Amino acid sequence: DTVMTQTPLSLSVTPGQPASISCKSSQSLLHTNGKTFLYWYLQRPGQSPQLLIYEVSNRFSGVPDRFSGSGSGTEFTLKISRVEAEDVGLYYCMQNLQLPPTFGQGTKVEIK
Amino acid sequence: QVQLVQSGAEVKKPGASMKVSCKASGYSFSNYGITWVRQAPGQGLEWMGWISTYNGNANYAQKLQGRVTMTTDTSTNTVYMELRSLRSDDTAVYYCARRFGDYVWGSWFDPWGQGTLVTVSS
Numbered sequence: 001d002t003v004m005t006q007t008p009l010s011l012s013v014t015p016g017q018p019a020s021i022s023c024k025s026s027q028s029l030l031h032t033n034g035k036t037f038l039y040w041y042l043q044r045p046g047q048s049p050q051l052l053i054y055e056v057s058n059r060f061s062g063v064p065d066r067f068s069g070s071g072s073g074t075e076f077t078l079k080i081s082r083v084e085a086e087d088v089g090l091y092y093c094m095q096n097l098q099l100p101p102t103f104g105q106g107t108k109v110e111i112k
Numbered sequence: 113q114v115q116l117v118q119s120g121a122e123v124k125k126p127g128a129s130m131k132v133s134c135k136a137s138g139y140s141f142s143n144y145g146i147t148w149v150r151q152a153p154g155q156g157l158e159w160m161g162w163i164s165t166y167n168g169n170a171n172y173a174q175k176l177q178g179r180v181t182m183t184t185d186t187s188t189n190t191v192y193m194e195l196r197s198l199r200s201d202d203t204a205v206y207y208c209a210r211r212f213g214d215y216v217w218g219s220w221f222d223p224w225g226q227g228t229l230v231t232v233s234s
Contacts, residue, residue, distance in 0.1 A: 039220050041157075048223075048224035092156065094157075096218060106156050
C-alpha cells in the first residue's frame with residue numbers, strides 16, 4: 001500500500017496568518033494519463049470529512065480560494081493563505097493512484 | 113441538495129455482524145458509486161471499499177476481504193455495508209461517501225454521510 005506521511009501533525013495558527021501542511025507519498029502519484037491523484041480533506045470537529053482539493057490543486061465546489069494545493073510526484077502541500085476560525089479541524093491528504101486509497105495520519109489545525 | 117443519510121449507532125458483540133445503510137438523495141443515484149471509510153476512535157481514516165450503484169460491482173480492502181459485503185438497492189437509492197465476525201478493533205465510526213470517478217484510480221469522495229458509530233464490545 002502507498003504510505004502517506006503528513007507533517008506537522010499539529011499546527012497552531014493566529015487568525016489571518018498563513019498555514020502550510022506537507023504530505024509525502026511513498027511512491028509517485030503521477031498516472032500515465034498525466035494526472036496526479038492526490039486529494040485533501042478537512043474534518044471539522046464533530047463533523048464528517050469534506051473534500052477541499054482534488055488532483056493536487058483543484059479546489060472543489062464551494063471551497064474558499066484561501067485554500068490552495070501544490071506539488072508533484074511524491075511531495076505535496078496544502079496552504080491556507082489566511083487562516084479563519086472555521087478552518088479548525090483535521091486535514092487529511094489521500095492518494096488514489098492505486099488501490100487501496102490511503103490517507104495521511106491527519107494534521108490538526110488549531111487557532112491560537 | 114446532495115445528501116447521504118446513514119443508519120443509527122449500533123452496539124454489537126464480538127463475532128456478530130453489522131449492517132449499515134446509506135440512503136442517497138439529491139442526485140442521480142446510479143451515476144455515482146459509494147465508498148465506505150471508517151475511523152476508529154482517535155484514529156485516522158481507513159478505506160474499506162466501494163461499490164458501483166450502476167452494476168453492483170465492488171472492490172474491497174484486502175484486509176477486510178471475506179468479512180465485508182457492500183450491496184446496492186436502486187429502488188430505494190440505498191447502499192448497505194455488512195461486516196461480519198466483528199472484533200473489538202472494528203469499533204469505529206463508519207462513513208459512506210459519494211464517489212466521483214469510475215476507475216480504480218482517480219476517485220474522490222464527496223459528500224460524506226453523517227457517520228455511524230459501531231461499538232463492538234462483550
